[in-house]
Amino acid sequence: MALMQFVLGSASCAFALCAFILWMRRCDGDRSRLTLSFVWMFLALLFSSRAFVDGQLVPSGVLPPVNLVGGLLMVTLLCLYPIEVxxxxxxxxxxxxxxxxxxxxxxxxxYLSGIKLRQLQTFGDMLAHIGELNVYWRLILLFGIILPSALLLHVIPYNWMKSRVRLRWIRHYTYTILLISALYAVFMLTRSASVSVVHLFVCLTLAMIVTYEELFARFCIPSDCPTELPVEPVKSSSPSEEEENPLVIRLNHLLEEEKVWKNPDLTVASLAQMLGTNRSYLAQAIQEAGYVNFADLINRHRVQAFCCIAEDGKVKRVLDAFFLVGFRSKETALRSFKKYTGSLPSEYLMKVAANRSKTSEL
Incomplete structure (x- = not known):
């Protein structure tokens, strides 16, 4: 039990540290870090109370009502941050x-109805009284409300032009909440300290990864950011004789006219579906169009679109422009920009400003 108390205390400190850092690095006009800070602080208080206040490292019985309500509240709070992004x-x-x-x-x-609930000491005790309404009600709460609550993210209206995350990120986050909920359900049924440690480890891993992404990878977009910036068509670098391939022609149309590269959820499979072909033929068409692969095609267009906006003098904030041309990761955006331009965005904007001032003087 001493080891369990140490694990809970250490995890509480880690959650509190993540909450404090996010609070200090919160962005004006963006509530995501503030929301995430609140969630991690709640978990810090929840686990620290188990370790140091009530002394219940594991529940006194299976399916205790207070823990079930707390589990439902925890799952709901874990959904607040992804809803905001x-x-x-x-x-x-x-x-x-x-x-x-x-x-x-x-x-x-x-707590207010005065309903007498049977104390279930073991899993076998629960099975012996499973036909009773109070036991049946707790099972409904566990499997009919807590676990399905992890799917809440999929009923939130999604618009890739305004969302700070991709659909793939939403799926991964949902799977993680489902895993946390499933581990919690097993813990409520078995009172296993090992399951509790695994559950705590998954929660802590989620906190570390999401906090890192929020601070260093994801864009902090202000609420008054414009939904659209003018982007000039980006011409393909493919030779004219290769454009006789109908698939390459349709590909260039999607890239230059419909600007599908601005969609952060665009994948090889979805692009192949738009073109009515398969991945192999699409890969061949991409190479015929003058690109190395799918990532090169998408990122090159996004970087060139950023450069078009910069040359028009319409980049107010670098991250806003990166966001609007389809990037959803600072690391990917900066790495791609450096790769295709040989300079950082700030350096490129300084060069553009210097060229514009020289032109105006002439």
Whole structure:
């Protein structure tokens, strides 16, 4: 139990540290870091209370109501941050109340109604009384409400032009919350300290990865960022004789006219579907069009689009422009820009400004 207490205490400190860093690095007009800081601080208080306050490193029985309500609240809070980055500004006070309402109502039923709930000491004890309403109700709460709550992210309106994340990120985050919920369910049924440690490790890993991404990888986009910036068509570098390939012609049309490269969710499979072909023929067409591979095609167009905006003098913030041309990662954007231009965005903008001043003097 001493080891369990040490693990819980160490994890609480890690959650609190993540919360503090995010609070200090919060962005004006962007609530994502503030929301994430609140979530990690809640988990820090939750795990520290288990370790140092109530002394219950594991529940006294299986399916205790207080832990079930706390689990529902935890899963709901874990969804607040991805909701904010999926649809910035969508989560207002009314919607936040509606999300927390199930945990509030269930908690009120348990604590204010005076219903006598049987104490279930072991898993076998639960099976022996599984036909009783109070046991059946707790199982419904665990498997019918807590686990499905992990799928909440998929009912949030998604618009890639405004979302700070890709669909793939939403799926990965959902799988992680499902894993956390499943581990919590097993812990509630078995009271296993080993399962609790694994559950805690997954939560802590999620906190570390998401905090790192929020600080160093994801864009901090202000709420008043324009939804569109003018982007001139980017011409393909393919020779004219290779453009006789109908697939290359259709590919160039999608790139130059429809600007599909601005969609951060664009994949090889989705592009092949747009063209009515398969991945092998698409890879061949991409090479015929003058690109190394799919990533080279997409990133080259995004960087050249950024340069077009810069030359027009319409880049107010570098990250805004990167966001609007389709990038969703600072690392990818900066690495691609350095690769194709040989300079950093700030250096490139200084060169463009110097050229514009020379032109105006002439």
């Amino acid at each position: 999926i649809r910035p500004g969508w989560l207002n006070a009314r919607r936040l109340f509606m999300l927390l309402l199930p945990a509030i109502l269930i908690g009120a039923i348990f």
